[in-house]
Amino acid sequence: MTATASDGTQEHHSRTDYERATETITASRRHTTNTSLGCGTPFDRRTLLRGAGALGAASLPLLPTACSPDDDALTFFFAANPEEADARLRVVDAFQRRHPDIKIRTLLSGPDALQHVSVYCAGGKCPDVLMAWEFTYAGLAKRGVLLDLNTMLARDASFAAELKSDSVASLYETFTYDGGQYAFPEQWSGNFLFYNKKLFAEAGVRPPPGRWEEPWSFGEFLDTAEALTKRDRSGRVGQWGYVDTWVPYYSALLFGMNNGVPWSDPRMNPTHLNFDNAAFTEGIQFYADLVNIHKVAPTASEAQSMSTTDLFTSGHAAMALGGHWRFQTLERAKDLDFDIAVLPTGPKGHAAHSNIGTTGLAISSSSRRKQQAWEFVKFATGPIGQAVIAETGLFVPVLRSAIHSAGFAAAHTNVGNLAVLTGGPAHAEGLPVTPAWPKIAALMDRNVSPVLRGVRPATALANGLSREIDGVLRTT
């Protein structure tokens, strides 16, 4: 057996007779494992493995730099639908033009933002700046994931004064938990109604009111939805009066709220949700009846083929419940001429309300770039960033100066009832803020769904669900 490669030669000389004998026997097989570098220099398997090992070892020192995040970039975690993401990036660009020294790396959330950010943070890669939601931020705040922004605010008196004078208090206080301020609101994302102007005109139905001070009743809403629901001869619905583009078991509770009862009392750290209040469950029942009794809204089966948003954009639904996060999608829909209106008020309600509905920006307590993060949060939630947000039409801003700015109106020229948006934050009621929200949401999904399917009355929620939620809130 001859030497097969330059670095294998020495070893060849030290081989025993036994090896040589074995090699002779296996020589015919061996040649199949020999490899050539393509330049006429064959080398054996051992050499190949050695080479691979050496290459692997050599690349080890490079790993930390190759896998480490962009060290000087500030990471920003947010959720957005594709249309929103474009506008969001324009806001980030605006920040970078003003702060060229601060690089931003954006992290777009998957479908479950809380789960996504939890995995990041648990893995020691908590983003520096995080989008925070009214329902779920308390869980992260309680676990010490979010920085108390009061610590930064105390060092920035001028911004604190600016924020205080220009903020909508109820939105700002949404992120005040156990004495700490864990995020600054960035948008109002409460719900209202979108309606298709063309379908209303064709049916000769009066459009719903466009100011929160002008309520319309559940009865009027039902009459409108019935007038706009069109069936063919076989009874198949070709046009729905109303569709829900939010989460049905949340939307039902908005109708309970507009029948004069808040979801919980108190709002922060509640010990009880009002599922045992008759007026609250009447509102929920009214909502369920829209589908099951009056048949002016599609069932879950009927909305399986086409999403409710698509039903509205394609002209197969006259009214749609949703928030401003749908705006970019609806604005880009072909042949859709829409406007917005306020939610209806129940017989026991006193005024038309939307919900608070807000997201904010928070800073991770483990961030190594807190000052840079603070600059970004200040920008996006302060007057300059809010004005940019207003101009891009990304969100309904939360600072009064931006809400009533010419830029916001210019970004919504096709909206006749702009007062629904500009008056929204002031007419929005707060939803419960508790670290136990994921558990409560799961309970509601399980218990409210039979009511929405029409197999159980809403009054049944007073016993089972109410008790279960109280139990969860007690142990939180």
Add this chain to the structure above:
Amino acid sequence: MTPIDASATAVTRRRGYSKRRARAGRIFVAPNLAAVAVFMLFPLGFSLYMSFHNWDVFTPAKFVGLANYRSLFSGDPLFSIALRNTVVYTIGTVVPTVLISLAVAGVLNRKIKGIAVFRTIIFLPLAVSSVVMAVVWQFVFNTNNGLLNIMLGWIGIDPIPWLVDPKWAMTSLCIVSVWRSVPFATVILLAAMQGVPDNLYEAARLDGAGELRQFASITVPLIRGSVSFVVVISIIHAFQAFDLVYVLTGRNGGPETSTYVLGIMLFQHAFAFLEFGYASALAWVMFAILLVLTVVQLRLGRRRAAQEERSWA
């Protein structure tokens, strides 16, 4: 050098070589062993340790003894629902899977022209990811425009709300699960059937036994070991169901609690409620249930085999 010296030297050389070979073998196996230790043994031990703690990933774990196990068995009404759903799902998957696989393997075991094409077609679902499969089945199960309801409509059956009605959701899930499990079970059973000696069938044919009789009296008894393996593996897979349920009926195992199985419960507690200790306890309870089921099944199988051997003797 005398012949004895030469032979002793050869033995020493051989020993030296085999030692080097053994060392090389250990070095080659080491990365895999390290991977098993890091990605399997450590998580196993860690989850057992965490099952005695309250841990939300962010704050330090707090030792709670057996509290997680106690509340699982006494204080959590959803555990019994999840257990019941898992048992229904397991039975609804395993029984049809074994029966259909037996029949399909029996058909594919024939020596006819073009059988290789049919075998390939039958095994195709094995190559498709569960998530992709679930997404496709969502379209099939669509109430108004789904393929299944359209076909049922041809024979006069009204649309069935497969995935949106709690009464039907579990049935739908089992259908998809059976569709996914059949190819694997068929591969195993077909391989076993091909090991059955032809002379037994010849003898049976000479005695006048028909195809069905041959299948029931020769094939099935002789592949009992493989059937038992398929049953054990199918039970384990069904008990650990998660991906299919998550995509098909949602992360809460809906509608309502109709497809809320143990895998979904585990995921929900770990990643939605951040109760990793509780989820770990649930994982170990699932492991214990599976272990008991498997041991009982293997014992029963062995006893049956021993009884048969005695009866033949």
